Amino acid sequence: MSQVLHAPSAGPRTLPSLSTLPTPALVLDRDRMDRNVARLSAIAARHDVILRPHLKTAKSVEAARRIFPDGPGPITVSTLAEAEYFAREGGYRDITYAVGLDPAKVPRALAIAASGVDLKVTLDSVAQAEALGKAARDAPAVCAAFIEIDCDGHRGGLSPGDPLLIVTASELAAGGVPLAGVLTHAGDSYGLSDPDALAAAAEGERIAALSAAQALRTAGFECPIISVGSTPTAHFARNLDGITEVRAGVFMFFDLVMAGIGVCDIDDLALTVLTTVIGRKAEKDWILVDAGWMALSRDRGTARQDVDQGYGLVCDLHGRVIPDLIVDQANQEHGIVTMRAGSARALPDLPIGTRLRILPNHACATGAQHDAYRVVEGDGDMVIATWSRMRGW
Amino acid sequence: MSQVLHAPSAGPRTLPSLSTLPTPALVLDRDRMDRNVARLSAIAARHDVILRPHLKTAKSVEAARRIFPDGPGPITVSTLAEAEYFAREGGYRDITYAVGLDPAKVPRALAIAASGVDLKVTLDSVAQAEALGKAARDAPAVCAAFIEIDCDGHRGGLSPGDPLLIVTASELAAGGVPLAGVLTHAGDSYGLSDPDALAAAAEGERIAALSAAQALRTAGFECPIISVGSTPTAHFARNLDGITEVRAGVFMFFDLVMAGIGVCDIDDLALTVLTTVIGRKAEKDWILVDAGWMALSRDRGTARQDVDQGYGLVCDLHGRVIPDLIVDQANQEHGIVTMRAGSARALPDLPIGTRLRILPNHACATGAQHDAYRVVEGDGDMVIATWSRMRGW
DSSP, rough: OEEEEEOOOOOSSSBBBBTSSSSSSEEHHHHHHHHHHHHHHHHHHTTTEEEEEBTTTTTHHHHHTTTTTTTTTOOEEHHHHHHHHHHHHHHOOOOEEEOOOOGGGHHHHHHHHTTTEEEEEEEEEHHHHHHHHHHHTTOOOOEEEEEEEEEESSSSOOTTTTTHHHHHHHHHHHHTOOOOEHHHHHHHHGOOOOHHHHHHHHHHHHHHHHHHHHHHHHOOOOOEEEOOOOOOHHOSOOOOOOOOOOEESSGOOOOOOHHHHSOGGGGGOOEEEEEEEEEEEGGGTTTEOOOOOHHSHHHHHHHSSSSSBBBBBBEOSSSSEEEEEEEEEEESEEEEEEOOOOOOOOOOOOOTTOEEEEOOHHHHHHHHOOOOOEETTTTOOOOOOEEEEEOOO | OOOOOOOOOOSOOOOOBBSSOOEEEEEEEHHHHHHHHHHHHHHHHHOOOEEEBTTTTTHHHHHTTTTTTTOOEEEEEEHHHHHHHHHHOOOOOOOEEEOOOOOOOOHHHHHHHEEEEEEEEEOOOOHHHHHHHHHHHTTOOOOEEEEESSSSSSOOBBOOOOOHHHHHHHHHHTTTOOOEEEEEOOOOGGGGGOHHHHHHHHHHHHHHHHHHHHHHHHHHOOOOOEEEOOOHHHHHHOOOOOOOEEESSSGTTOOOOHHHHHHHGGGOOOEEEEEEEEEEGGTTTEEEEEEOOHHOSOOGGGGSSSSSSOOOOEOOOOEEEEEEEEEEEEEESEEEEEEOTTOOOOOOOTTTTTTEEOSOOOOOOOOOEEEEEEEOOOOOOOOOEEOOOOOOO
């Protein structure tokens, strides 16, 4: 559904520009995204592992095509609706659904598999394995299952040494469900910022996954895929021996949280929210913009980092950061822009009607507030394409 | 676009039920919503003021029809896209756009007016008044303008005594733009919980609006509408003499923030997110559900209240609160459910596949994460209708 908004040969240029686009709007710098993808692809190649991007961040087939132009993947998704969308719109066929399986969703997962998609699901209990095996018995196609491993106490998954690991694998085997392998996610790495600590988190992820795989293999189970990943650990891993694939999502766009962790620089951030100044309160040194939490999301992920960026860091129309200017408060359709507390700088003069761009705390959350990307190239302010975003479950 | 999912005469009952609906899903208890609407309508009638509901919360023409079945309003909106949607889908014609006017949006506002909508806009500067007057000169229809008044330093607006009030009104008059009146919003009332303090906030709102109107009238301007409102002040106002209309939005659904303020009881909350248990971590007393921040939003509005509800308070399938059980953490598609810190109660046994309903912190933010409401009546778990939600700008 990529809608190219101009063709160079089509006569006078009538590109929409960031100066005229209705605000608020989600703007994607394609050059930065391509550079971010190339960087992690090179890291994966150097470690000789497969990169399986998590498309829960982009949720866009046009963005996915910048990595895999014609399918089939490998990709990761966070909902079955994403799996259906990427299969239908982009021909993706190698898809891992990396959220613990709800037994009631098994028929839908099997229907996706029956449509020709190699859909792998994720589980960490005998109950889920049993539900999958039971439904798979009479299905035309079956989903292989990952057993989720807990490497850092962040969320779900079995500890690598948990005896339930073997019980769960046995239940899968009894139900005729292929074991895809083991999958883990070092979610706690989001709370780190020291390179050595990040490298240690990556090593913890690797060791947890390999230990679990070893336990399964010792018990006689094939465990073909060893899948690890989070954007921070994917970039800071020093050793991926034994790992077959790495998953990461937010790396495509990056965001202020990732910059605070040290995974990227501010000028790697590919996503901004275009906004317009709609008011000012001189006595409070406030500027009001038309991007509130509806356009930015309520995510305050930098609040726990060394540099709290409020609801986002403010740039001019060309994406150049205005030092210390942040969105300090957000109502539904109003952002309150001020200088960061303690800044020695004066509030710049930004009259009503001025256009600004806001770098988000969390690209996944901010993206989710919008239905489309307005795509620009490099420092340009011409919109060269509109890319779709899907949502829902 | 109301899609009635059953007709009683259509044979065997095949209603979707909350037991089988794919999760996560947004569930609306229509009886509770009707009761909340009736309550504030009665308050407005007692004060002899018009209730102009703010539809930025519901964003649904089917929900609006429960108040005004056939239009024309009065309603309030937070985006021009809402104005267009309610005009097109529901025949609403008396619409106030209560966010400060971006000069670049003037042509679109005038186009809505030209389509037969009495669209009133909001501004608080000479620059906005000038832009509106200039564009209105050659337009087939003009928008009347409210001057926004600041009653509590919460966001935008002119102080009632600001000399710019008269300058702005003069600029409107010079441009041939009718003055709709004055409009204010006691946003700081969201931080209160004492009934007397809330009544005082309502009185502050009234006095600010009346003072501004008086200043305008003294200077020779007609000021027909005196518009105040926020859900807390609308419910706690003791005197609305001189006020012509009250605006409120979240009152239709209520939420945990409003319950924390004391505007409503927990069993007034009309909105929940239906979710399914997808995992458990016995050693952490965690239950994992398939409603993360994508389904709940990142809103943590109760964090600053006496009772911090995490990302939401957990109920059983029938909407009965499970005491002390909250969503403590939220990832994109995972909620981590635990007992509230300090609770003496034990974590209930909720096996994988169990269905729960989560009461949200902030109905506006949680609603915005979904494309539709699944409507139930009272304590029933049958889905009697699916109502649309609009989004975007």
